[in-house]
Amino acid sequence: MLGNEAVARGAVEYNVELAAAYPGTPSSEIIETLTLVADDVGMHVQWSTNEMVAFEVAIGGALCGKRSLASMKHIGANWIMDPLMHAVYHGFDAGLLIISADDPSGHSSANEQDNRYMAQLAEIPALEPSDFQEAKDYVGHALSLSEEVKLPVMLRLVTRICHSRGDCTFGPVRREKRPPRFSDDYYRDFVLGGNIVGPKAIPKLHRIQHEKLARVEEAAARAGLFQSEVPEDGPSGGLGIIASSAPVGYVLDSLDSRGLMGKVGLLKLGLSVPFPEKTVSSFASSFEKVLVVEEGEPYIERNLAALAKCDLPGLKIFGKLTSHLPREGELNFSSVDGALASLLGLGAREVPPEKLKLMEVSSKLVTPRIMSMCAGCPHRAAFYAAKKATRTAANARYVAIGDIGCYTLGMYPPLRFMQDVFCMGGSIGVANGVAKSGITDPVIATIGDSTFYHAGIPALINATFNQANIKVMVLDNEVTAMTGYQPHPGCGETATGKPTKRVVIEEICRACGIEFVRIVDPYDFSSSVRAMEDAIRFEGPAVVIFRRLCTQEHLRRARRQGLRIEKYRVDPQKCVGCRTCVAAFGCPAIGFDRERKKAYVIALDCVGCGVCASVCPQGAFSPERAGEGS
């Protein structure tokens, strides 16, 4: 089962009663899996507007005695810092779990941040499962620990746990509906008790938190979160390994393949924050050299170095800081095996020179597959129309800031529409500043529907408040497409498929004081161009909503209803080989025959959107059936 599914199973087995999240790769499948069983097991499961709200919802659940969790991708966790830094001073009767899915190498993310440092900053425990079994079991350990020390606990996952599949043995499901009871301990102890006022109040709360943290290592050891193996007949090469998370598997693979299982000391840390000093110190004292293998920043390595300075002065520490392992990007078998081989004085596995040559040649030959929007994607049509509008209304001069979603791909060739992109909601916020910097070209912000609800609204209000002359393109494909078509507040449906009131984007825009709000269908090319031209010419903040259901979701519904999709074709008499369709529009369902110098439709990929017919200057594209008829 998928690592994320194992985590979801853990939430069911260990009686989580409330789970909330905002989707983000590689974390989304946790909540998706829970939505399938939510009603059966009596769990409230929701997609929240953003990660901060999701975590606040979880706080609310824990405050009422329900085991609660909020899950998110590592960058999404940046949103929860504010409520988290407050929550740590409170106590909860029920376990409160933060699931952070880190993405080393940034396979589907904009950075490689290591959220163990977030746990360290907030001074909360962080657990690191290393395989699928632990992905499930650690949910239980984290909840028990949270209840024992009365702190929120982070479960730090990485892509190779989330998006890998393997064996996991289930435990019993023990569901218990705890009666909700709002706990006002904090209010009684610290507000009415007078401790929250006065100069010592905050340091006192902080001290209580430190006392809680001091109990964590012992509790984690009791739960079996530290597993160490020190070989009896003297450690091989005087080397011990400390590892956590997914790289534990690479260490085992390497030792196994070299016949060293059980011959090299190994300490597996299932909890890394707060740094388990006693456990690590006692393990490391048996060795002359320690190799630290961890995903992300050299967190364990640095803490071990600080510890060794006082406790183990002769210890030699190897890892990312000594360049035995790469400092950036995720680890893999080869990097870990290479580090082990060099420290044990064993031969590295050499890649034969003829293979190196082949690899070099292929890497030059093989064209990279730059991420691209799907055939029929409404975003491509919207960007193409907007680009045309900037030519007709602004001499092709503009600044466009993108946002996070499928539409970020509008930056890539051949569309090359946006010039920069930042965080969730950053398009509108940054555009506010660009517009106030004296730039006279139109300033455009492009944001998706789900992102608009997530983080776009405060920045839009700011544009009205400070009268920033920005043009916001809301690319509304009526679903959170990039992470797997999760519903959002505009869908009229909750995570568990129950009908709910739709929150309408145009109503929000008008309520935010935007006077120019236009809604267009991006497949209607001329109306789309006109709407953007008008917006650009309008003095003041303006919003154009490009609304059309995500093609993939559309196809899925069409398939379910048995609708036939009419493909398009190229009339070779009309096609003059100008290549507008492939070189400027870039639909992946259009190919170009270089010998005949004619475009053709790749019928298997065509979804029949027909935008190519509007784009082609010669009118060479037409529906297949129309062509057959003529």
Add this chain to the structure above:
Amino acid sequence: MSFDIFICGVGGQGLVLLTNALGRACLKSGLKAVTGEMYGLSQRSGTVSVHMRIGEDAHSPLISIGGADALVALEAIEALRYIEYLKKGGLALINSRIMHPPVETAGLVKDRTKKYFTLEEAVSRVKRWTSRVAVINALATAKESGNPNAENTVFLGCLSALRELPLDPEKVKEAIAEVVPRGTVDQNLKAFEIGMRMASEALCDFGVCRNLR
């Protein structure tokens, strides 16, 4: 030793379903299996890869460089992109289909503005590393079975032809029937059978295939 299969292709070709079927077949056979999947942003037209490891000593989901017993490429250019994972002399099952990256079609790639990458170029380069190559026209086979989307099951058939694959083909078929959309089971099983036969024919000189009745 674990049996390691590196599977690659282009987003939308059904690699995850292929992996699910194999994993399920392992579960049915009481075999340990671990997979590592790379997808997410690459749902459509991006490069997708799956590491699949079968056997007790598969601890991590990633195959080492030069560690794969078999390379399955649902798209021919992708075979070359990931050739580093294949063992010297390992088995390569390659789809004859080439899906030109849109940037190549758009004429944005230097050296590729005149002529597209060809199947022959890809296969001849893979052959420098291993002679045990089977080129399979999976799209034609899938269409023949009545479902052009069944390229993935064609390759499940190809893999099942290998004697080294520690799975009974019957178990793989059971798994396919469980994971493919209802209503496409027969088409997929047909694609599986043809794929199995095609691989045995293409690889008959190397003695790596099961005896088919």
